[in-house]
Amino acid sequence: MIPELSSGFRSIVAFPLPQKDLQAYIEKVNSYYHFKVASHHSTLGFVLPFVAEVFARYPGWELNSNSTPRTLTLNAGNTELSRSALVASTLADICAQKHFAVISKWRNELKPAYGPTGEVLFSMERAAVTLLGIVSYGIHMIAYTRCAETDEPKLWISKRSKTVAVYPGLLDNCSLVREAHEEASLPADLVRANAKACGTLSYLHSRNARAGGEIGLLQPDVHFLFECELPADVEPKPFDDEVEWYQLWDIEQIKEGLRMAKFKPSFALVMLDFFVRHGVLNEGNEKDFVEICARLHRTLEFSVGGVTFAQRDSEAKI
Amino acid sequence: MIPELSSGFRSIVAFPLPQKDLQAYIEKVNSYYHFKVASHHSTLGFVLPFVAEVFARYPGWELNSNSTPRTLTLNAGNTELSRSALVASTLADICAQKHFAVISKWRNELKPAYGPTGEVLFSMERAAVTLLGIVSYGIHMIAYTRCAETDEPKLWISKRSKTVAVYPGLLDNCSLVREAHEEASLPADLVRANAKACGTLSYLHSRNARAGGEIGLLQPDVHFLFECELPADVEPKPFDDEVEWYQLWDIEQIKEGLRMAKFKPSFALVMLDFFVRHGVLNEGNEKDFVEICARLHRTLEFSVGGVTFAQRDSEAKI
Numbered sequence: 001m002i003p004e005l006s007s008g009f010r011s012i013v014a015f016p017l018p019q020k021d022l023q024a025y026i027e028k029v030n031s032y033y034h035f036k037v038a039s040h041h042s043t044l045g046f047v048l049p050f051v052a053e054v055f056a057r058y059p060g061w062e063l064n065s066n067s068t069p070r071t072l073t074l075n076a077g078n079t080e081l082s083r084s085a086l087v088a089s090t091l092a093d094i095c096a097q098k099h100f101a102v103i104s105k106w107r108n109e110l111k112p113a114y115g116p117t118g119e120v121l122f123s124m125e126r127a128a129v130t131l132l133g134i135v136s137y138g139i140h141m142i143a144y145t146r147c148a149e150t151d152e153p154k155l156w157i158s159k160r161s162k163t164v165a166v167y168p169g170l171l172d173n174c175s176l177v178r179e180a181h182e183e184a185s186l187p188a189d190l191v192r193a194n195a196k197a198c199g200t201l202s203y204l205h206s207r208n209a210r211a212g213g214e215i216g217l218l219q220p221d222v223h224f225l226f227e228c229e230l231p232a233d234v235e236p237k238p239f240d241d242e243v244e245w246y247q248l249w250d251i252e253q254i255k256e257g258l259r260m261a262k263f264k265p266s267f268a269l270v271m272l273d274f275f276v277r278h279g280v281l282n283e284g285n286e287k288d289f290v291e292i293c294a295r296l297h298r299t300l301e302f303s304v305g306g307v308t309f310a311q312r313d314s315e316a317k318i
Numbered sequence: 319m320i321p322e323l324s325s326g327f328r329s330i331v332a333f334p335l336p337q338k339d340l341q342a343y344i345e346k347v348n349s350y351y352h353f354k355v356a357s358h359h360s361t362l363g364f365v366l367p368f369v370a371e372v373f374a375r376y377p378g379w380e381l382n383s384n385s386t387p388r389t390l391t392l393n394a395g396n397t398e399l400s401r402s403a404l405v406a407s408t409l410a411d412i413c414a415q416k417h418f419a420v421i422s423k424w425r426n427e428l429k430p431a432y433g434p435t436g437e438v439l440f441s442m443e444r445a446a447v448t449l450l451g452i453v454s455y456g457i458h459m460i461a462y463t464r465c466a467e468t469d470e471p472k473l474w475i476s477k478r479s480k481t482v483a484v485y486p487g488l489l490d491n492c493s494l495v496r497e498a499h500e501e502a503s504l505p506a507d508l509v510r511a512n513a514k515a516c517g518t519l520s521y522l523h524s525r526n527a528r529a530g531g532e533i534g535l536l537q538p539d540v541h542f543l544f545e546c547e548l549p550a551d552v553e554p555k556p557f558d559d560e561v562e563w564y565q566l567w568d569i570e571q572i573k574e575g576l577r578m579a580k581f582k583p584s585f586a587l588v589m590l591d592f593f594v595r596h597g598v599l600n601e602g603n604e605k606d607f608v609e610i611c612a613r614l615h616r617t618l619e620f621s622v623g624g625v626t627f628a629q630r631d632s633e634a635k636i
Contacts, residue, residue: 017617018336018337018340018343019616019617019618019619020617020619022336022344022347025336026340029340117605118605196596196597197597197600197601197602198594198595198596198597199594199611200594200601200607200608200611200612202608202611202612222608224600224601276516276518277517277595278514278516279514279515279516282515282542283515283518283542283625283626284515284626287435287436287623287624287626288623289518290518290520290540290618290623290625291617291622291623293517293518293520293615294518294520294615294616294617294618295617296615297611297612297614297615298337298612298617299335299337299338299609299612299613299616300337300612301337301338304608304609305605305606305608305609306605307601307608308601308602308605
C-alpha cells in the first residue's frame with residue numbers, strides 16, 4: 001500500500017529500521033562515516049565513504065577508519081566562525097574540483113548545523129548539506145478550504161517553476177507568512193491569524209536519482225507543519241517567478257498525484273500527514289496506517305532539540 | 319521538559335531507543351524472551367525471564383535459552399482455536415497458583431493476538447496480555463468544544479469510577495460511539511457525525527507501580543485516535559457506574575493535571591498528541607517538540623498491520 005500511495009514514501013523506507021531488522025540496521029549504520037565536530041560527542045550526520053575520503057584530503061578534517069563506527073571529524077577551532085570558515089574554504093575547492101554533482105548548483109545560501117541543545121556549531125552552503133548528512137529543518141504550510149456541501153478539505157497546490165534549483169516543475173505546497181506573501185500574494189494578516197501549528201515530520205531521506213546529485217546521500221529531515229484554512233473567496237496567486245500556478249485540488253486529485261509521483265517528495269509526506277490528521281487516511285482504509293504514522297515521525301540518530309522557528313526564520317531564506 | 323509535562327511520558331521513555339543508544343537497546347532487547355507462535359517467524363512480544371520460566375512449566379510452551387535472543391514458543395496446533403484453548407488452560411492454572419499479581423484481577427474479557435497481516439492467532443484473557451507483552455489496541459476519542467471568544471479548545475474530561483479494574487479514580491477521556499452513548503449519554507448520531515479519525519499513537523509502555531502488577535512488564539500499545547467537536551450546549555453525563563463525572567477543562571487545567579499525574583497514562587499521551595495537532599505544543603514553546611512527536615509514534619518491534627477498528631469493535635468490549 002505504502003509505495004502505491006506515495007513515491008515520496010519510497011525514499012524514506014530505504015534506510016532499515018532497527019526495530020524491524022536490527023542486523024541490517026547495524027550494518028547500514030556502520031557502512032557510513034559518522035560526522036562529528038571535535039570536542040563534541042554527538043554524531044551530526046552519516047557520510048558516504050567516498051565522500052568522507054574527499055573531505056579528508058583537506059586540512060582540518062580527520063578520518064578515523066579503525067573505529068566502529070568509522071568517523072569523519074571537523075577539527076577547526078571551537079567557534080562557529082572558525083568552523084564555518086574552514087567548511088567554506090573546503091567546499092569552495094571541492095566545488096571547483098567538481099568532485100560531486102550534488103553541489104554543481106551552488107545555492108549561495110547558508111544552512112546551520114546544530115549541536116545537541118540547538119546551538120549553531122557552524123553554517124555551510126545549502127547545496128552541500130547532504131554531503132555531510134546533517135539534519136535539514138523546513139517549514140511546510142498547507143492552505144486549504146472546506147467544500148461548503150461536504151465539509152471535505154480541498155488543498156491549494158502550487159506548481160514549482162521550471163527554473164528553481166531543486167525539483168523544478170514538481171507540485172508543492174503554499175508557503176508561510178512572508179513566503180505566503182511573496183510567492184502566493186496572500187494577505188500576511190490573514191495567514192498569521194489562520195495558520196496553526198499542527199506537528200512535525202521527521203525522517204531519513206535516502207536521495208535517489210530524482211533528487212539530483214549522488215545516489216544514496218542521506219538527508220535527515222525535520223519539518224515543522226502548519227495548516228491554514230482559507231475562506232473560499234481567497235485565492236493564492238503567483239507573485240514571483242518561483243511558482244507557475246496555484247490550483248485547488250480535492251482529495252481524489254491529490255491521491256492520483258501521489259500515485260503518479262507528481263509532487264515534491266517532502267510535500268508528498270506533508271500531505272500524507274494532513275490525510276492522517278483529517279481522517280482521509282485511517283485504519284479502516286489503509287492496512288499500513290500505524291506504520292505510516294510511525295514512519296512520518298522517525299526518531300533520528302541526531303540531536304533535534306532546541307531548534308526553533310525563530311532561529312530558522314532568521315536564516316537567509318527557508 | 320518531557321517528564322515535567324507528563325507523567326505518562328515517563329513510562330514510554332524507559333525502554334531505550336536504538337537510534338539514540340544502540341548498545342543499551344541491544345542489551346535490553348536481548349534481556350527478554352521473544353515470544354513466538356510455532357511455525358510463525360515473527361516475534362509477538364517481549365517476555366520477562368521469570369515470567370517465561372513459569373509458562374515453560376506447562377505443556378505446549380517451549381523455552382529456548384541458548385539462542386540470541388532467547389525465545390518462548392507456543393506450540394499448540396495451527397488454529398486459532400487450538401492455541402486459544404491451550405493459552406486459556408495455562409492461564410487458569412497460573413492464576414490459581416497466584417504466580418503473578420498482574421492477573422489477580424481477572425477481567426473475563428478476551429483480547430486477540432494478531433499475526434503479521436492482521437489475522438487472529440489466538441485470544442487470551444485481557445489481564446494477562448501484558449505477561450506475554452503482545453500489542454494492545456485501543457481507541458481514544460477526545461470530545462471538545464471551542465471557546466466562542468478565543469477559539470481555544472476545551473476538553474471533556476471524565477473521572478474514572480473508584481470501582482473500575484484499572485486506574486480507578488484517574489482522569490480519562492470520552493469514549494467512542496457505543497461507549498459514548500453508554501458512558502457519557504451522548505447522542506450516538508451526533509458522535510457519529512462529528513467524530514473524525516485523526517491518527518495513531520504507538521509506543522512501548524514499561525509498566526510501573528502505578529499500573530499495578532509486576533514492574534517492568536512491557537506493553538506495546540497502539541491507539542487509534544478520534545476527536546469530536548461538540549456544540550457548546552451538548553454535555554456528556556455519566557450513564558453507568560464506570561464514570562464518576564464529566565468536566566470541561568481548558569488547556570491550562572489540563573497542563574496542570576498532566577504535571578500532577580492526575581490522568582490515566584495512555585490518556586495523558588492522547589492529550590499530548592491533541593496538543594500537537596492543535597498547536598498548543600509547538601517548536602516555539604517546547605524544546606523537545608520533535609522528540610515528543612517521534613516518541614508518540616514509535617516503530618514497534620511487532621507487526622501492527624491490517625488490524626482494523628471493525629475487528630476490534632467486534633471484541634467483547636474495548
